[in-house]
Amino acid sequence: MRVSRRVTKDSSGLPVVHNSKHVYDIPENHRFPMGKFQSILLFLLMDQIITNKQVWTPSLASEELLAPVHTEENVDNFLHGKISIEEQKRTGFSWSDGLATWCRYETGGTVLAAGIALQRGLASSTAGGTHHVFPSYGAGFCLINDLAVAAKYWMEESSKKRKVLIADLDVHQGDDTAYIFREEPDVFTFSMHCGSNFPLRKQQSDLDVSLTDGLEDKKYLATVKLC
Known part of the structure; x- marks a missing residue:
């Protein structure tokens, strides 16, 4: 996942990374406030703090992107639905393909935002911050550590030390x-x-x-x- 060196978006304002897949349809009575990710973008647009030209769309984080941070078994189990009931209770989510896709887009968003920031000095993402995922298991509504994935990727992507x-x-x-x-x-x-x-x-x-x-x-x- 490389960020193009040619900036095609509005260069006059803060880049905001967002994908409609940053929101996943969980049960209505679930404790996790899933709607906040979409609400952040809507508030920024409605209050004319940003324009649509400042919104960047991330891609899906690949299995290879996740590997340097999480164990091979954890990545395989997460992507292919081999998560035990006990592990699902620890994360607070019932596993589904949609849930895995949501996490991968969220992680892709953090990686993209970090890459844009390296080019332009500052960028943001409407989702992410899932910091309770140990290499071999998730917890506390967190299933992939997007911060660690982004840090590892951009440190290893460069030929110079970061x-x-x-x-x-x-x-x-x-x-x-x-x-x-x-x-x-x-x-x-x-x-x-x-x-x-x-x-x-x-x-x-x-x-x-x-x-x-x-x-x-x-x-x-x-x-x-x-x-």
Whole structure:
């Protein structure tokens, strides 16, 4: 998955990566807020923050793209529906072809956004951030670690040495991302999260900032500036 060196989109604004397949049809009463990915794009367009010319469409992440981050068995089981009931409960999703396709487009979006950012300095994606996937299994509504896949791909794609910073500001610690890159000196993992929230067992990031419950916006932003 290469990003064309010739920029054909609107070069005057922030590139936003989105695919209609960033949304997967899950049961109506499911806890995961799947609709947020489409809503982000609609809000940006309706409020005229971006135009359609700034929207880039990602392709499906290949099996080869996932391999450097996840075990061969995990990738094979995930892509071909060989996920046990116990494993499905751990992820919070019932497996289907549609679910696997959603994750692969989401991952493709993160890889594309990172590639555009390397060309133009900044880019974003409406989906991604699935940071609870260990090499051999998924958890917490996460089935492919798109952040790790993107980092690995763009580090290996270049003939020159690249260093990567992964700044994770989710309420949950980016435990798997920290685990995957625990012995990788060229990737710095930073996670700022609620210390009492999921996951119960934390991993060691290069920099962990544990916050207390109920922290207000001003104190949160002040803490980010200090890091």
